[in-house]
Structures are given as C-alpha cells and as structure tokens.
Amino acid sequence: MSGLNALHRWSIHRLLRWLLPLVMMISVLGALLVERRAAGGSAFIEDRAYADMAVARTLVLDGTYGLQPGAPCPAVHDTLWRLALAIAGWLVGSVRTAALLLGTLCAVGTLLLALRLARLLFPFPPFTLYAAVLLTAAPGLLTNALSGTSLPLATLLVTAACLLQVEAMRDRRPVLSIGSAALVGLLAWIRLEFVLVWIVFWAQAVIRLTPEGPGKGRRAAAAVKGAAGALLIGLMLLPLFAWNLHLLSVLWPQAAGAPMTLNAWATRPPGDVLDQGVSLTLRAIPALFGSATGVPMMQGVVGRLFVWFGAGLILGLTVRRGEEYPYLLIPLLLVLVPAGLALFYPYMGADSAAVVLGSLGPLFLIAAAFGIFRLPFAVENLYRKWKAGLPEATGFDIWWTAAGGFLLLLALVGMGRFAARTAVERTDAMQARQFVSDVLVSGRVPATRIVTDAPGWLAFTHAVPLLDLGGEFTPDLLPALGPDGRWRQDALEEFLLEQPADLLILWKEDQDDIKEWLGGQPLTPPPMRRLYPPVVRPLHPPAAF
Numbered sequence: 001m002s003g004l005n006a007l008h009r010w011s012i013h014r015l016l017r018w019l020l021p022l023v024m025m026i027s028v029l030g031a032l033l034v035e036r037r038a039a040g041g042s043a044f045i046e047d048r049a050y051a052d053m054a055v056a057r058t059l060v061l062d063g064t065y066g067l068q069p070g071a072p073c074p075a076v077h078d079t080l081w082r083l084a085l086a087i088a089g090w091l092v093g094s095v096r097t098a099a100l101l102l103g104t105l106c107a108v109g110t111l112l113l114a115l116r117l118a119r120l121l122f123p124f125p126p127f128t129l130y131a132a133v134l135l136t137a138a139p140g141l142l143t144n145a146l147s148g149t150s151l152p153l154a155t156l157l158v159t160a161a162c163l164l165q166v167e168a169m170r171d172r173r174p175v176l177s178i179g180s181a182a183l184v185g186l187l188a189w190i191r192l193e194f195v196l197v198w199i200v201f202w203a204q205a206v207i208r209l210t211p212e213g214p215g216k217g218r219r220a221a222a223a224v225k226g227a228a229g230a231l232l233i234g235l236m237l238l239p240l241f242a243w244n245l246h247l248l249s250v251l252w253p254q255a256a257g258a259p260m261t262l263n264a265w266a267t268r269p270p271g272d273v274l275d276q277g278v279s280l281t282l283r284a285i286p287a288l289f290g291s292a293t294g295v296p297m298m299q300g301v302v303g304r305l306f307v308w309f310g311a312g313l314i315l316g317l318t319v320r321r322g323e324e325y326p327y328l329l330i331p332l333l334l335v336l337v338p339a340g341l342a343l344f345y346p347y348m349g350a351d352s353a354a355v356v357l358g359s360l361g362p363l364f365l366i367a368a369a370f371g372i373f374r375l376p377f378a379v380e381n382l383y384r385k386w387k388a389g390l391p392e393a394t395g396f397d398i399w400w401t402a403a404g405g406f407l408l409l410l411a412l413v414g415m416g417r418f419a420a421r422t423a424v425e426r427t428d429a430m431q432a433r434q435f436v437s438d439v440l441v442s443g444r445v446p447a448t449r450i451v452t453d454a455p456g457w458l459a460f461t462h463a464v465p466l467l468d469l470g471g472e473f474t475p476d477l478l479p480a481l482g483p484d485g486r487w488r489q490d491a492l493e494e495f496l497l498e499q500p501a502d503l504l505i506l507w508k509e510d511q512d513d514i515k516e517w518l519g520g521q522p523l524t525p526p527p528m529r530r531l532y533p534p535v536v537r538p539l540h541p542p543a544a545f
Contacts, residue, residue, distance in 0.1 A: 020129070020132070021111060021129070021132030021135075021136065022111070022112075024132070024133070024136050025107070025108070025111055025132075025136045026108075028137075028142055029104060029145065029146075032143070032146060032419075033146065043426060043429065043430055044099075044147065044148040045147075045422065045425050045426055046147060046148070047455075048077075048078070048456055049099065049147060049149050049456065050148075050457040050459070050461075051067065051456030051459065051473070052078050052081055052082050052099070052149065052150065052456070053085060053089075053095040053099060053148065053456075053460055054067050054068070054456060054459040054460040055073070055082045055085075055086075056082050056085035056086040056089050056095045056098075057086075057089065057095050059082070059086040060086050060090050065082075065243070066473070067455060067456075067459045067468070067473040068459050068463075068465070068466065071465075071473070071474075072247055073247075073472060073473045073475065074243070074244045074248055074253045074475055075239075075243050075244060076192075076240075076244075076253060076472055077190075077191065077351075077352075078149075078150040078190055078191075079189045080150070080153065080189035081149075081153050081154075081190060084102060084153065085098050085099060085102065088101060088102055096148075099148040100146060100148070102153065103145035103146060103147065103152040104145050106145065106152035106153050106155065106156040107141055107142055107144070107145035107155075107156075109156045109160075110141060110155050110159050111132065111135060111136075111141065113159045113160055113163050114131070114135060114159055114362045114363075115132055116163060117159070117162065117163050117363075117366065118131040118132075118366050118369070120163075120167070120170070120326075120327075121327050121366065122370055122374055126373070126400070127369065127370070127373040130372075130373065130404060130408075131365070131366055131369045133408065134365055134368075134369050134408060134411055135362055135365055135366075137408060137411045137412050137415060138296070138297050138365055138411035138414060138415060139296040139297070139411075139415045139418035140295060140296050140297065140358070140361040140362070140365070141155070141362055143296075143415075143418060143419075143422070149355075150191075150355065151354075151355055151358050151359060154187060154190050154194070154355055154358075154359040155358070155359040155361070155362065157183050157186055157187050157190075157359075158183075158187060158197060158359045158360060159359075159362055159363070160183055161180050161183040161184055161187070161197060161201075162197075162329060162333075162363060164179055164180040164183070165180055165204070165329055166327065166329060167326075168205075169204065169208070169329070170326050175205050175221075175222055175225060176201060176202065176205050176222060176225040176229050178232065180201065180229070181198065181228075181229030181230075181232045182232065182236070184197050184201075184229075184233055185232060185233040185235075185236030185237070186236070188236065188237055189237075191352040191355050191356055192237075192252070192348070192352075193340070193348065193353075193356050194356060195230075195233060196336065196337050196340040196341070196356070197333070197337070198226075198229060198230060199336070200329070200332050200333055200336050200337065201226070201229075201329075202223075202226035202229070202230075203332065203336070204328060204329055204332055205222035205226060206222045206223055206226065208222065208325070247475070248475050253471070253478055254347065254471075254478065254481070257349040257351060257470065257485065258345075258346065258347055258348055258349035259280050259345070259349070259484065259485045260273070260346045260347055260483065260484065260485050261483055261484075261485055267483050268483060276346070277346045277347075280345060280346040281342045281343055281346060282342075284341075284342040284345040284350065285339065287350070288338040288339075288341050288342050288345075288350070288353055288357075289338050295357060295358055295360070295361040296361070296414055296418055297364065297365060297368070297410075297411065298364065299414075302410060303368075303410060303414070306368040306372075306407055306410075307334070307364045307368045308334075309368070310330075310366075310367035310368045310369070310370045310371030310372075311330055311331040311334050311364075311367050312331070312371075313370065313371045313374055313375060314327050314330060314331055314367065314370065315328065315331050317374070330364070330366070330367045331367075333360055333363065334360075334364065334367070337356065337357065337360065338353075338357065341353050341356060341357070349485075368407060369404075369407070372400065372403045372404050372407060373400065375399070376400070425531055428531035429531060432507075432531065433457055433461075435534070435536075436458075436505060436534060437461070437462070439536055440462055440464065445502075445503055445536075445538045446502050446503070446538075447464050447502060447503045448464075448465070448501075448502055449464070449466070449467065449499065449500065449501040449502065449503075450464055450465070450466050450467065450501060450503045450504075450505055451466075451467045451469065451496070451501045451504045451514075451539075452466060452467070452469065452505040452506065452507070453468075453470060453506050453507060453511055453514075454470075454507040455468045455473055458505070467499065467501055469487075469514065476495070477492075477495060479491065480492045480495055486513065487513060487514070489517050492517070493517075502538065502539050503536070503537070503538055503539060504535070504536070504537040504539055505534055506534065506535040507532065507534050508532065509532045511535075515535060515537075
C-alpha cells in the first residue's frame with residue numbers, strides 16, 4: 001500500500017510540475033489580453049503584423065500570395081507564418097483572431113518545451129519551477145504571443161530544434177536527425193537567416209567533447225549528416241525559390257534597407273566591395289551583441305550580465321566535465337548567431353535580427369536561471385577539494401533567494417516597463433492610423449495610389465493600391481536600388497512616372513531622401529509621445545519631383 005501511495009504522490013508531483021506553470025502562464029496571458037482590450041482593443045503595434053494578415057487574407061479570398069489581390073509578391077519573409085494564418089483564418093473566420101490564437105498556442109508549446117529543456121539542463125525541481133516563473137514574468141514569451149507577428153511560431157520551432165539537438169548530444173536521439181533539420185527548414189520559411197541555427201548544430205556535433213573523447217568516426221559521421229541536413233534544408237526551400245523564379249526570375253530578391261546590393265560585385269572592383277563588406281560587418285557586431293537583439297531581458301546591462309554569466313558557467317562546466325557538453329549549445333548560439341547575422345548584414349540588412357535573436361530569448365533566460373542555481377553546486381565541488389565535508393546548506397538558500405529574487409524582480413520590472421511602453425506606443429499608433437484613415441476617408445486628398453514605407457496596415461484596412469518603398473510587396477521597384485542599397489533618384493522617378501501616385505505616407509524616420517525628392521505640402525499629424533509621427537504629403541502633380 002505504501003508503494004501505491006508513493007506512486008500516487010509521484011504522479012501528482014509530475015502533473016503539478018507541468019500544470020502549475022501552465023495555469024500561471026494562462027493567468028498572466030489573460031491579464032495581458034484584458035489590458036490590451038482596455039487600451040486599444042485588438043490593435044497591433046507593428047505594421048508587419050498587418051502585412052502578414054493582409055497576405056493571409058489575400059491567400060484565402062483571392063488565392064494569390066500577395067499583399068493585395070492581383071499584386072503577387074516574392075516569398076521572402078514570414079512565409080510559413082502567413083500560410084498558417086491563412087489556414088487558421090479560414091477555419092475560424094478571421095485572420096486577426098487567428099493571429100492571437102496561433103500566438104497563444106505557440107507560447108504554450110514553447111513553455112512546455114523550454115521546461116523540458118531546463119529539466120535536462122539541471123534536473124533540480126526548484127530550478128525547473130523557477131525557470132517557468134521567469135519565462136512567464138519576463139517580457140518576451142507572452143508579449144510576443146500577442147504581437148500578431150511570426151515571432152511566437154519561430155520561438156516554438158527553434159526551441160523544439162534545440163531540444164532535439166540537446167537530446168541527440170546526450171545520445172537519446174540520432175545526432176543531427178532529419179527532424180531537427182526539418183525544423184530548421186521550416187524556420188528558414190520564416191527568415192532565411194535561421195540557417196545559422198543548423199550551422200551551430202553542425203559545429204557542435206563535429207567538435208563533440210565527451211568524457212571518452214569524440215570517438216572514432218563520430219566527427220566524420222557528424223560532418224556527413226550535417227551536409228545531408230543542409231541538403232534537406234535546401235530542398236525544403238525549393239518551393240520558395242521556384243515561386244521567386246516564376247515571379248521575378250531570381251532565387252531570392254533583395255529588399256530595400258541593406259547597405260549593399262548583390263550586384264555591387266558586378267559594378268565595382270571586388271577588393272572595394274570586400275573591404276566595404278568587412279567594414280559593415282565589423283560595425284554591425286556591437287549592435288547585434290547589444291541592444292539590437294530582440295530579447296527584452298538583454299536590452300539592459302544587468303540582464304545581459306545574468307545571461308552571459310549563465311552561458312559562461314555552462315562553458316566552464318563543459319571544459320571541466322565532458323558530460324555537460326550537450327548544453328554548450330546555448331553559449332554557441334549566443335556567440336555564433338549574432339556573428340553570423342553580422343556577416344549577412346551587408347546584403348540582407350538587420351530587419352531579421354529581432355526575429356532570429358528574439359526567438360532564442362527563452363534559451364537565454366534559462367541560461368540566466370541556470371547560472372544562479374548551478375553556481376552553489378560548482379562552489380561545493382571546489383570546497384570538497386580543499387576541505388572535507390560539505391558547506392552549510394543555508395548559504396545555498398540565501399544565494400538562491402537573493403540572486404534568484406533579484407533576477408525575478410528585474411524580470412517583473414522589465415515586464416512593467418514593457419507594458420507601459422507598449423500602451424503608449426499602441427495609443428500613438430492608433431492616433432496616427434486614425435489621422436491617416438480620416439485623410440483617406442474624407443476625400444480631401446485624392447488617393448488613387450499611395451507610396452509608403454509601411455504598407456501592412458493600409459493594405460489590411462483600406463482598398464487602395466500601394467507602392468512599397470521596402471521593395472518586398474512592390475518588387476518592380478528593386479531595380480531602382482543603387483549598389484549602396486539606397487534608392488537612386490533617377491530610377492525611382494522613372495518608375496513613378498510609369499505608375500504615378502498622388503499621396504505619400506511615410507511612417508519611418510530614415511526616409512530623408514524620399515522626403516527631399518518628392519514635393520507636396522505635408523499635412524499636420526497629431527502629436528506623438530513615442531512613435532515617429534507619419535508624414536502625409538499630397539503629390540501635385542502625381543509623383544512630382
């Protein structure tokens with residue numbers, strides 16, 4: 001009977017280990033939804049959320065992959081998320097509801113996978129529970145779930161891929177398995193830069209430090225399997241390449257915003273292009289390792305210190321104990337992914353950095369929690385070398401309470417600041433969009449075609465033809481880019497003469513050239529507290545320079 005009671009208690013504890021974090025997360029998510037509805041209903045702040053919903057709606061209603069019916073666009077960004085939105089929107093009847101529903105489901109799945117990963121990293125029940133509390137309290141996982149963007153889906157997929165990699169390094173699964181490569185292939189359907197994750201997996205498997213060494217043939221087998229996985233990822237990208245070839249006769253079109261274009265190699269000496277590429281890469285590294293990351297907890301110095309301390313502790317344990325090697329994945333991702341993004345930056349820009357690095361946020365938070373909980377045990381091992389017996393357990397409790405409480409307080413403060421900033425930005429976005437909507441609906445300014453740098457919300461809410469200065473949704477504009485990645489005035493003027501527009505709407509600050517070239521008297525926007533006020537200029541005559 002005592003055995004049955006023990007089994008019953010074990011089953012209850014195992015259930016509560018997963019149930020309590022889920023209940024806590026759902027409660028916080030419900031509170032965020034209530035606050036969101038009170039502050040601005042179901043409005044999203046980021047324009048790309050509306051762009052994704054507009055593409056999904058066009059897929060359902062028109063059967064075309066494009067921002068608007070009859071205007072197909074290349075498959076470059078967030079393709080998998082847009083397809084998922086289209087399917088879910090068709091099932092529930094609203095792509096806006098589908099975005100919130102999919103984001104919530106992805107957040108729940110990410111939490112469960114992250115807790116499994118935390119338990120493998122350090123099978124200590126208080127650590128697993130603390131990791132769950134930290135993931136729920138810190139801005140990132142739950143706030144991204146309500147953003148309407150592809151970030152929650154990317155976070156779910158990258159966490160699942162990392163879990164498979166860790167289990168493979170622990171010899172529980174095949175190393176560099178087909179499932180892991182398939183997950184990275186799906187991630188590449190969101191942002192191409194996610195192929196860096198597979199490169200990190202590949203490097204870890206080839207190095208492979210274990211107590212008995214790499215083993216005969218293990219490195220060679222890992223190299224071959226890594227190449228096979230890269231081939232699988234390439235095969236999974238073939239549908240995107242085929243669509244882009246059909247639409248534009250290029251495999252992967254370049255959007256505006258990158259400081260260089262690929263045709264710079266054909267128009268300039270290779271040495272000059274290489275020097276400029278290296279210079280731009282070195283210039284991008286500090287930003288990608290600093291505040292440019294999409295991880296809210298790494299925006300401040302203290303949060304970054306906690307994350308780097310945890311990653312450094314994992315690295316130190318790996319050097320001393322080979323069995324800790326599977327968890328070297330987190331420090332490798334923390335170092336190699338920003339470095340790889342810096343290499344991509346000259347030709348692809350930094351737009352994808354927030355998505356790629358933001359999806360790794362739960363792993364970095366787990367590393368910070370690991371540094372707090374694992375440090376006393378590392379100190380204990382050193383203590384035993386110099387003195388017989390064990391140190392006082394009271395010191396463990398004091399450290400965990402002080403350091404863990406401070407990190408949790410930092411997460412809660414970050415969540416509060418994030419919520420306050422988001423509320424202000426949502427109010428600004430609603431005022432700016434209402435101002436633009438009033439201009440369009442009133443008819444005081446003709447709007448047969450609009451030139452804009454953020455077409456998502458306009459396409460989702462107004463049936464007006466748009467010209468996208470980002471280039472993604474108006475690929476015919478891309479030939480107007482110069483070798484430095486900036487628009488050429490003569491090429492842009494020629495394009496706008498063929499497709500004249502009568503209204504200019506700019507939402508971003510870095511469009512001084514466009515504002516200088518295009519004429520028209522700007523309308524006065526409402527005052528903004530945080531966001532950049534939109535520039536609305538009637539063009540008379542249309543597209544006049």
